[in-house]
Every structure is written in structure tokens, then in C-alpha cells.
Amino acid sequence: MKERNDSPMPIIGVYVAAASLACSFAMFRNSSIKLNLDLSGRFFALNATWLTLLAAATKLTGDLTSPMWSAKDNIVKITSTAFLTIAMGCFFTTLGSMSDTDVLATRTALTILVITVVADLCIQLGTGALDYSLFPEIIFAIVLLLCMFIIVFCSALAVPAIKKRAELNYQKIVSDDERMKGKQRTVEELRLSVTKFWVMAASGSPQFLMKRLVTYVSSTVVSLLSAIVIFVAIDRMRHAFEKWVSSHCKEESEYKWSVMLIILSQSAVTVPSMVSTTIFLISVMCDKYESNGIKISREEFTIESYWTERLVEWRQSSIALRFKKRTIRKLLHNIKWLILTLCILLQTLIVMWCKLCCALSFYSVLPLVFLVNHLRELFHKTEVSNHHQKSHEEVDLNCFVILLEGERQLPKRLLRTITNMMDMHIEMGKMQSPQNLFNLLNHSFSFSGVAEFDSNRVSTLLFSEPPNCWTLPVITLTTIAIALPNIASQHIDELVSSVDEGLRYTSLIDALDDKCGLKSIKNVANVVWVGVELHKEWLGVDLKGKFREVNSAKEIIQTLAHVAEQIVMEFSFIGDKTLVQNPLYWPANVLAANSMYRISRTILLFYENGECQVEELFKKLTCMIADILTACLINLPRVIITKCKCNAIEEREKSVRDAIILLEETEYILRHFEEHQLSSMGPRQPLCIDEWRQWWMERQVPTVLASAPSVESNEYVAVQMQA
Numbered sequence: 270m271k272e273r274n275d276s277p278m279p280i281i282g283v284y285v286a287a288a289s290l291a292c293s294f295a296m297f298r299n300s301s302i303k304l305n306l307d308l309s310g311r312f313f314a315l316n317a318t319w320l321t322l323l324a325a326a327t328k329l330t331g332d333l334t335s336p337m338w339s340a341k342d343n344i345v346k347i348t349s350t351a352f353l354t355i356a357m358g359c360f361f362t363t364l365g366s367m368s369d370t371d372v373l374a375t376r377t378a379l380t381i382l383v384i385t386v387v388a389d390l391c392i393q394l395g396t397g398a399l400d401y402s403l404f405p406e407i408i409f410a411i412v413l414l415l416c417m418f419i420i421v422f423c424s425a426l427a428v429p430a431i432k433k434r435a436e437l438n439y440q441k442i443v444s445d446d447e448r449m450k451g452k453q454r455t456v457e458e459l460r461l462s463v464t465k466f467w468v469m470a471a472s473g474s475p476q477f478l479m480k481r482l483v484t485y486v487s488s489t490v491v492s493l494l495s496a497i498v499i500f501v502a503i504d505r506m507r508h509a510f511e512k513w514v515s516s517h518c519k520e521e522s523e524y525k526w527s528v529m530l531i532i533l534s535q536s537a538v539t540v541p542s543m544v545s546t547t548i549f550l551i552s553v554m555c556d557k558y559e560s561n562g563i564k565i566s567r568e569e570f571t572i573e574s575y576w577t578e579r580l581v582e583w584r585q586s587s588i589a590l591r592f593k594k595r596t597i598r599k600l601l602h603n604i605k606w607l608i609l610t611l612c613i614l615l616q617t618l619i620v621m622w623c624k625l626c627c628a629l630s631f632y633s634v635l636p637l638v639f640l641v642n643h644l645r646e647l648f649h650k651t652e653v654s655n656h657h658q659k660s661h662e663e664v665d666l667n668c669f670v671i672l673l674e675g676e677r678q679l680p681k682r683l684l685r686t687i688t689n690m691m692d693m694h695i696e697m698g699k700m701q702s703p704q705n706l707f708n709l710l711n712h713s714f715s716f717s718g719v720a721e722f723d724s725n726r727v728s729t730l731l732f733s734e735p736p737n738c739w740t741l742p743v744i745t746l747t748t749i750a751i752a753l754p755n756i757a758s759q760h761i762d763e764l765v766s767s768v769d770e771g772l773r774y775t776s777l778i779d780a781l782d783d784k785c786g787l788k789s790i791k792n793v794a795n796v797v798w799v800g801v802e803l804h805k806e807w808l809g810v811d812l813k814g815k816f817r818e819v820n821s822a823k824e825i826i827q828t829l830a831h832v833a834e835q836i837v838m839e840f841s842f843i844g845d846k847t848l849v850q851n852p853l854y855w856p857a858n859v860l861a862a863n864s865m866y867r868i869s870r871t872i873l874l875f876y877e878n879g880e881c882q883v884e885e886l887f888k889k890l891t892c893m894i895a896d897i898l899t900a901c902l903i904n905l906p907r908v909i910i911t912k913c914k915c916n917a918i919e920e921r922e923k924s925v926r927d928a929i930i931l932l933e934e935t936e937y938i939l940r941h942f943e944e945h946q947l948s949s950m951g952p953r954q955p956l957c958i959d960e961w962r963q964w965w966m967e968r969q970v971p972t973v974l975a976s977a978p979s980v981e982s983n984e985y986v987a988v989q990m991q992a
Contacts, residue, residue: 278522278523278524278525278527279524279525279526279527280527281328281524281527282329282524282525282526282527282528282530282531283527283530284325285325285326285328285329285527285531286527286530286531286533286534287534288322288323288325288326289326289349289352289531289534289535290534290537291322292313292319292322292323292326292352292356292538293534293535293537293538294537295312295313295319295359296312296313296355296356296359296538296541296542297537297538297541298312298313299312299313299359313356313359313360314360314363314366315360315363315364315367315375315379316375317375317378319356319360320375320378320379320382323353323356323382324382326349326352326353326535327349327350327352327353327382327386329342329345329346329349329524329528329531330346330349330350330353330386330389330390331385331386331389332389339522340505341528341529341532342522342524342528343399343403344403344502344503344505344532345528345531345532345535346390346393346399346407347403347406347407347410347498347499347502348499348502348503348531348532348535348536349386349531349535350386350390350407350410350411350414351410351413351414351495351496351498351499351502352495352499352535352538353382353383353386353414354410354413354414354417354491354492354495355492355495355496355538355542357379357383357414357417357418357421357488358417358488358489358491358492358495359492360379360421361420361421361424361479361484361485361488362476362479362480362485363476364421364424364425364428364475364479365428365431365432365474365475365476365478365479365919366475366476366919367428369429372425372428376422376425379418379421380418380422383414383415383418386414387411387414387415390407390411391411394407406498406501406502409498410495410498413491413494413495413498414495416491417488417491417492417495419619420484420487420488420491420619420623421488423484423576423616423619423620424479424482424484424485424488426576426579426580426616427482427575427576427578427579428475428479429578429579430574430575430576430578430579431475431478431479431482431575431673432475432478432918434575434673434674435473435475435478435671435673435918436473436918438473438671438672439469439473439671439918439921442469442668442669442671443469443914455943456932456936456939456940456943459906459909459910459932459939460932462910462913463909463913463925463928463929463932464666464691465666465669466913466914466925466928467687467691467925467926467929468666468669468670468684468687468688469669469670469671470913470921470922470924470925470926471687471690471691471922471925472669472670472671472672472679472683472684472687473671473918473921474918474921474922475918475919478671478673481673481676482673483620483623483624483627484619484620484623486550486553486623486627486630487623487626487627489546489549489550490546490550490626490630492542492546493542493543493546493547493550495542496538496539496540496542496543496546497543499535499536499539500536500539500543503532503536503539550630550634551634551637551638551641552682554630554631554634554635554637554638555638555641555642555682556680556682556683557631558631558635558638558639558642559642559680559681559682560677560678560680563632563635565628565631568675569624569628570621570624570625571675572617572620572621573673573674573675574674575673575674576616576617576620577613577616577617580609580612580613580616581613583609584605584606584609584610584613587602588601588602588605666684666687666688667679667684670684691929694926694929694930694933695929695933696933697930697933698929698930698931698932698933698934698936699933699934699936701930701934702933702934702935702936702937703770703771703773703774703934703935703938705763705766705767705770706767706770706771706774706898706938707937707938707941708763708767709764709767709768709771709891709894709895709898710895710898710899710902710938710941711895711941712891712892712895713892713895713896713898713899714892715896716896716899716900716950716951716961716965717896717965718892718893718894718895718896718897719896719897719900719958719961719962719965720961720962720965720966721871721893722742722746722868722871722893722897723737723742723867723868723871723962724867724870724871724874726871726874727866727867727870727871727874730834730837730838730841730863730866731837731841731849731850731852731863732849732850732852733850733852734852734863734867735790735852735853735855735860735863736790736959737790737958737959737962738779738782738790738791738794738958739775739778739779739897739901739958740772740775740776740779740791740794740795740798741790741791741793741794741797741860741861741864742864742868742897742958743768743771743772743775743894743897743898744768744772744794744797744798744801745861745864745865745868746868746890746893746894746897747764747765747768747801747890747894748797748801748807748812748829748865749826749829749865749868749869749872749890750764750887750890750891750894751764751765751801751805751812751813752807752812752813752816752825752826752829753822753825753883753886753887753890754816754819754820754821754822754825754883755820755883756883756884756887760887764891764894765801765802768894768898769798769802771898771901771902772794772798774901774902774905774908774931774935775898775901775902776791776794776795777908777931778901778902778904778905778908778956779791781904781907781908781911781956782956782957789853789854789860790860792857793857793860793861794861796857796861797857797861807829807861807865808832808836808858808861808862810829810832815828816828822881822882822883822886823873823876823881826869826872826873827869827873829865829869830865830866830869830870830873832862832865833862833863833865833866833869834862834866836858836859836862837859837862837863837866840855840856840859872886872890875889897958899942899947900951900955900958900961901958902935902938902942903942903947903948903950903951903955904955904956905931905935905938905939906939906948907955907956908928908931909928909931909932910928912924912925912927912928912931913925913928951964952964
């Protein structure tokens with residue numbers, strides 16, 4: 270009976286080992302990027318998911334009912350405690366990316382977890398459940414856990430003030446730099462502005478600011494010591510620790526063989542943690558030596574105001590509870606004042622203690638710092654700077670670095686890391702250059718297609734027309750081009766690939782247009798394009814199968830217009846009258862069908878007196894698509910600058926990184942616009958396609974369709990539109 274009741278325990282141990290292994294893998298990924306600026310904690314963030322897994326991973330530390338007297342049972346409690354300490358160190362930088370509400374919730378959950386683990390270990394020590402020969406290791410692990418908790422807790426109190434100061438510095442630098450205020454036109458101006466924004470975003474990112482705190486250095490030291498505790502515990506077990514413990518400790522617990530799995534899964538993070546923290550600490554000490562030499566000034570022991578700003582605000586604020594008697598309110602306010610004054614004093618002492626530990630650590634490894642710094646200088650003398658590094662040095666980027674209070678200058682190594690990361694994003698963007706789209710844009714010789722795709726002569730099917738966006742007309746024109754007969758599949762595939770690359774950028778530009786209701790129309794375009802691109806289908810109509818026996822382009826377009834008209838009219842008969850009258854609330858298929866109806870009827874107006882030639886029509890559709898995409902992509906500089914000026918400090922670094930990649934992806938396109946002087950053309954509000962249509966029509970310049978040069982069968986070329 271006892272064996273049957275104990276049988277699930279090893280399975281529970283396997284579950285604990287699996288949770289520990291998942292946490293170890295995520296912590297390993299964080300350790301692998303510890304020396305870079307990418308400290309977003311996306312692999313191991315302080316949230317409900319990882320806190321739940323940590324609670325499962327540390328289950329054995331709180332198991333007060335199962336007898337665990339063997340050496341490995343005692344050691345697993347030590348490794349679990351040290352494992353939790355290392356995990357909290359990995360959580361440190363994620364505090365910067367969280368809102369005040371999230372920080373409060375996760376800090377409360379983490380407090381409950383730590384208190385539970387410490388209380389359970391103390392109970393087990395007091396009741397003799399743990400072997401006293403391991404007393405030093407257990408006490409040391411508990412002390413390190415409490416130190417890490419205090420460091421993380423105190424740092425979380427400073428996060429709002431740090432982010433507020435970083436935001437103020439960012440806004441000041443942007444307002445002081447006159448170049449950033451002007452309208453960007455050339456690629457070089459864009460690249461210079463993006464570089465400045467990247468330095469500001471990277472140096473002022475909340476995660477990177479947290480990494481530069483003195484408490485982060487202290488947490489790294491605690492993590493290193495915790496990793497050593499795990500290493501020592503494993504080493505003691507390897508040397509047959511069970512031979513010299515008391516005889517009753519040789520009994521195996523109910524978890525049996527699963528205990529070893531837990532120990533191995535939790536110790537998997539030991540070596541990466543020790544390596545990454547050691548390298549980081551040496552780098553910090555070398556930076557300190559490079560800036561100040563071996564001396565330590567009084568300024569380094571100054572307590573910055575952001576450490577206690579939040580506590581001071583709480584102390585000065587009123588009490589939420591209301592009492593009629595003034596004496597009670599005064600008493601509560603005085604009690605609150607005394608408590609928060611004590612907290613401010615403790616916060617100051619903790620920060621001072623961290624600063625002192627950093628100073629002692631610096632002098633303790635000073636010989637190693639001399640050696641590493643000398644090797645670093647030799648390495649940089651022989652290093653050949655690449656083109657991008659030279660371009661960064663042309664501008665004093667130190668002027669755009671967001672500094673913490675008390676920082677005089679960012680270490681050169683960190684500034685080099687920032688610029689090197691930008692170079693990585695530049696290379697990434699160059700590798701993703703949309704060559705097919707660039708080839709398609711070469712078919713555009715004017716903006717006439719922006720006005721020609723929809724004619725005012727086409728009657729409105731319902732009460733009113735929805736506003737236009739850039740994406741949906743391009744998709745509709747591409748759909749018609751795919752449906753045309755006797756067009757080589759190679760040319761169809763090239764057009765689809767080019768349009769697919771272009772839609773990625775048109776969607777970004779559509780997103781900048783905040784016109785009411787336009788978002789629903791943009792979503793329609795995405796839904797329709799999935800069927801067109803992947804299956805050559807438009808709203809369930811097989812664009813090739815349905816017209817397999819039809820050789821007339823005019824008949825195909827008439828059929829598409831008829832199918833689209835039926836969809837719209839059916840909706841008008843069976844749909845809710847309120848929805849029918851408001852095009853912003855039309856279903857996706859109705860919006861797509863309305864676009865197909867208008868564009869198909871417009872094309873038929875071109876050939877109302879005769880049959881249209883398939884190749885000629887395919888060329889015209891290609892030129893119209895190229896014209897629309899060209900007019901749209903002229904807005905790319907605005908998209909890039911808008912991404913750089915992202916207001917949310919937590920998202921700014923990612924947004925600027927996307928802007929860098931976007932700039933390098935579209936560099937050839939932007940230079941093409943510069944060479945043909947297209948960047949300065951267009952209406953005052955070029956974001957909106959309707960503004961472009963109105964601007965083109967107001968020019969009242971007649972367009973003449975030039976005859977296409979002779980080409981080989983099934984090969985299309987651009988149809989030049991001459992003004």
C-alpha cells in the first residue's frame with residue numbers, strides 16, 4: 270500500500286526537473302547575450318509564466334512532509350535555493366521594461382515566493398529535516414537569496430525615476446539637435462538621423478540603463494557566488510559525501526532517482542552563469558580603470574536622487590484612508606512618515622553597501638584588470654576599422670548618449686558595442702533588399718496609375734464609397750492581372766513576388782494614415798492577398814480554373830465585375846440597413862468586391878469601343894501597379910523617421926532597429942527616387958492615396974499612352990506614360 274502511495278513521487282520529481290530545465294535553458298540564452306545590449310529578457314522575463322515555473326522548480330525546498338534525509342536530498346535543497354537566486358539575477362534587467370503596475374504585481378509574487386522558500390528552509394533546519402553537516406552551505410545559500418531579493422527590490426523602487434530622467438534627457442537632445450527637426454530627403458541625411466536616434470535609443474533603453482546601475486553589478490556578484498555554491502554542492506556529492514554523514518541520512522526519499530534529474534537540470538546553468546558573470550565583471554572593472562585609473566573619487570559614493578525619489582513621493586503624499594477625526598489622520602500620517610523615512614535610510618544604506626562592494630571588488634581584481642586592459646589596447650591597435658565604423662566616427666556620438674545621473678561619459682567599449690550593433694542591423698537590412706520590387710518600380714514613368722485605376726464614371730452600387738488605401742487597389746489590380754489568359758506563368762510569378770514585397774511597405778505607410786475606419790479596409794487587403802498569393806483565388810473564385818476556356822481578356826474582366834457586383838448587391842438586400850449605409854462597417858468580402866467592381870469597370874471603360882489585347886492590358890496593369898507603389902513608397906522616409914521618434918521608452922530601441930533595417934532594405938529604392946527627383950513630388954499630404962488622386966487630377970496634364978516596343982512572345986515591358 271505504501272509503495273502504491275509513493276509511486277507518483279518520482280513522476281512529480283520529473284515534473285520539477287522539467288521545469289528546472291526549461292528555466293535553465295532560458296537563463297542560458299540570457300547568459301549568452303549578457304555582454305550585449307540586447308537585455309530585453311525575452312528568453313527569461315519576470316512574469317507570471319516564469320514565476321510559476323520557478324515555483325515548480327523550487328518545490329523540493331518547501332516539501333515539509335516527505336522525509337528527505339539522504340545527501341542528494343539535502344543537496345537538492347541547496348541547489349534549488351541557489352538556482353532561485355541566479356534566476357532573480359536574470360530577472361534584473363526586465364524591471365526596466367515593465368510598467369509600474371506590472372512591477373508591483375510581479376514584485377509581490379516574487380516576495381511571496383522568496384519568503385516561502387526561506388521560511389520552509391528555516392523550518393527544516395529547526396526541526397532537523399536537513400543535515401547539520403550542510404549547515405554552512407544552506408545558510409550561505411539563504412543569505413545570498415536574501416541579498417539578491419533585497420537588491421532587486423530596491424532597484425525596482427528606482428525604475429520609475431530612472432525612466433523619467435532618461436525620457437527627459439532624450440527629449441532635450443532631440444529638441445537641441447536642429448537637424449532632426451527638418452524634413453529628411455536624402456539617404457545620407459536619413460542615415461545620419463537614424464544613427465543619432467539609435468545611439469539615443471540604445472543608450473537610453475530601460476534594460477541598458479538597469480545594466481549600468483551599481484546594484485546590477487552587485488547582483489552579478491551574488492549570481493556568481495550562487496553558481497559557486499551549486500558547483501561546490503555537486504562536487505561534495507561527487508566525492509561520496511554519503512559515506513561520512515550519519516547513518517539515518519542514507520535512506521532514500523520518496524522522490525528516488527528523480528532527485529538526480531533535478532540536480533542535473535538546475536546545475537546546467539552553473540557554468541554559463543559563472544563564465545558570463547566573470548567576463549561581465551572584468552569588463553566593468555576595465556571600463557572603470559579606463560575612465561578613472563585606480564583612484565576612486567567621492568562622487569562614486571554619492572547617492573543619486575533617483576534611488577529614493579519614489580519613497581520621498583510616497584512620504585509626502587496624503588493617506589488614502591479618510592477619518593473624521595483629525596488626530597487619527599495626523600497619527601497615521603506621522604506613522605507613515607516614520608516608516609518611509611526608515612525605508613529611505615535603508616535604501617540609502619543598501620546602495621552605499623553596493624557601491625562599497627564594487628570598490629572592493631575593483632581593487633581585489635586590479636592585477637587582472639591591468640592585464641586585460643593591456644591586451645585590449647593591443648587588440649584595438651591591430652584591429653582594422655570597417656567602413657561603417659569610420660562613418661560613425663565622423664560624428665561625435667557622445668553628444669547623443671543618454672546618461673544616468675552621476676555618469677560623466679559612457680565607456681568607449683559600450684559606445685563601440687552600440688555602433689557595432691547598428692552595423693549588424695545594417696547588414697541584416699542589406700540582405701533583405703527587395704530586388705523584385707525594385708525591378709517592378711522601374712516600370713513606372715509617371716503617377717498616372719494613381720488616378721487611372723478608379724474612374725468617376727463608374728456608378729456607385731450602394732449609398733457611398735469607402736475611403737481608399739494603398740494596399741487594396743494594388744491587390745485588386747494584381748488579381749485581374751493573374752486572371753488574364755495566355756500570360757506566361759513566369760511573368761505572373763514575378764509580378765506576385767514583386768507585389769508581395771511591396772505590400773509589406775504599403776502596409777507600414779497605411780498604418781501612418783490615421784483616417785477613421787481605414788484600419789478595417791487594410792485588414793481586408795491582408796485577408797484577400799492570402800488567397801490571391803498562395804492559391805490564385807479571389808474570394809473563392811479560382812482565377813485560373815474558372816477562366817480556363819475563356820481567351821478574351823474583356824470577357825474575363827466583365828465576369829469579375831459581375832461576380833463582384835453580385836456580392837455587393839446581395840449584401841445590400843440581406844444585410845443590416847445600418848451597416849449597409851456605413852461602408853466602414855462592411856464585411857471584408859463586400860469591401861474587396863466593391864474595389865474589384867470599380868476597378869474592373871474602370872478598365873472596361875478604356876476598351877469600351879473594342880477588344881483589349883491581353884499582353885497590352887497586362888503591361889498597363891503592371892504600370893498602374895508600379896505607379897501606385899511608387900507614389901506610396903515616396904513616404905518611406907516619413908515612415909523611417911516616425912519609427913525613430915517612437916514615444917514609448919520601452920519600445921524605442923526595437924522601433925529604431927526596425928527603422929535601420931527598413932532604411933537599408935529600401936536604400937536602392939530611395940536612391941532611385943532621388944536620381945529621378947521623385948521625392949519632392951506629390952501633394953502636401955502624400956500619405957493618403959485619395960490626396961494623390963486629387964493632386965494628379967488637379968494638374969490636368971493629359972496623358973498619352975505610347976505604343977509599346979516590339980517584344981518576344983509572352984514577355985512584357987513597361988508602357989511609358991508621357992506627360
